[in-house]
Amino acid sequence: MELFDNLMLGFASALTIQNLLYAFGGCVLGTLIGVLPGLGPLATISMLLPFTFGLEPLSALIMLSGIYYGAAYGGSTTAILVNLPGETSSVVTVLDGYQMARQGRAGVALSTAALGSFFAGCVGTLILAAFAKPLTEFAFEFGPAEYFSLMTMGLVGAVSLASGPLLKAIGMIVLGLLLGLVGTDVASGVMRFTFGLPQLWEGIDFIVIAVGIFAFGEIIASLEHKEIREAYTGKITNLWPTLADFKRMMPAVLRGSAIGSAVGILPGAGLSLASFFAYSLEKKVSRTPEKFGRGAIEGVAGPEAANNAAAQTAFVPTLTLGIPGSATMALMLGAMIVHNIQPGPQVMTSNPSLFWGLIASMWIGNLMLVILNLPLVGIWVKLLTVPFKVLYPAILLFCCVGVYSVQNSVFDLFLAVGFGFFGYALRKLECEPAPLMLGFVLGPMIEENFRRAMVLSKGDFAIFIHRPISAVLLAVTAILIIAVALPAIRNKREEAFQED
């Protein structure tokens, strides 16, 4: 089996003592920050990224995936123990997880989440490995027109599947694209939007935007709400689910993994949608739907499996096509570019040990997570009792050190402060900032492909419709927009009818 040969190659390059240590370190750091309520994976990943910059590419990627999974998983612990979702993807885990904790089954809820996530992570890794080759071969047929249409579909897909008003989200994408163009134009050498500042010649660093808008913004927003935390303070004694628990959670985990893997591949669908779908499915197929919201173990197992599977398969478009489907993936892509790895169809052929090493490292990251979360859960519980007033200066310190060490530049810190103010304003105006991040990373790529396509067609815009793959992608984009707009139209019509 070629698939297993490839995976073996990956494990051979990823499994060194040193790399395992980096995976471990990444998981600890990611979980450490991810556990804190209010700091989502975007903020967590953006402030921790710079710490991987000094490492070799493969080690850095391994540490990165540790951070990514730690950040993605840390929220579940918070959801179960504090009744607060650590991030949007664990919103539904709160419903039954915290109820289980209140019934004295916090340990079981935590281990269900961890084991479910691990199983789903394994499924996701296999799917990623299986999809990588055919998709990569398919991607070699892509010309600039196809890439342009694919990115457009990805961007529109990312906002149409998310919540919130579509029009404002598209505006944020466009702003992100524009910010991505700041700096030297590769084709002409012209400095664009740099205000004569040499620090901007290379463009704005993605860490600066991410830390400014997400991390600073989230700290300020958290300080604003004098939240009352209802934390589970009892001792966590029994970690192991009973046989009856296993019988109830296994089918939920299987269904969750399937849903999550499918949803994760879609651009922009993200982890929250996966866990939401899984929760409603579990409720539908359950013989005792009235138990949901009152500590049903399926309500923890399904969504947790789903969001971890999605976390894994979200790498499919990023690694094979070089196009991230979500803001978090955009950050991961940015981090890979820092290490001189331009993800896309070429990586797998030109640097197979790195490509398969990365895939193997994701599995290692997942395993670390289980090892880390079950025995160390006591530490995370302690961390949750530390008051926010002590934590946020430490978070701020991480942010500042992270931003500064990208280029050892104080200018970047000031720029991040500017984006912090902007990010806070966006929050107050209810403009979702995640699409901006996605647009920012794709900005230069989408312009380059657009230009090339137009050179090939000698200025004829019809090239995007004449090429079949591109036409299909644009048609899907149009359908997505109409599908989101339709219920809105319907609602408005209903409003109009009511007034008449």
Added chain:
Amino acid sequence: MKIVRQKDFASGLLYIILGIAFAVASYGYRMGTASRMGPGYFPFWLGIIMAAIGVMVILGAVRSRAEPQRMERWALGPLFIILASVVVFGLLLDTLGLVLSLIALVVGSSLASHEFTWRATLINTLVLIVFALVVFVYALNLQFPVWPTFIAG
């Protein structure tokens, strides 16, 4: 005309201003033609699209039938204190070094909490300085000026 949705109205306005600013700035670069685009072409049209979206958002915000939405109060205190402490950290870092500027960052930002106490803040500052030195400077070997330039030379 009545502004029914205040947040949307303000966002629309922001989109229009930013879109036009980008379009005007792009117009200063060579535009080129559709087949040979200059550096101004793509951002110019993106700016126009952004401003157009802003107009549509504003139109949605002034419809009398729209669901009313009011602007929230801004937490100007925490906003200013947090951002200012980062600015001070940045201003001091290159001359005074990591240790002294960290004091400014941690103490300064702690003032934003409504539960501020000197005792907890000072302990926190001390712990974080030791942590930063051990983890960032020695373990990760990040390049920082640690001590003031007039001492370290």
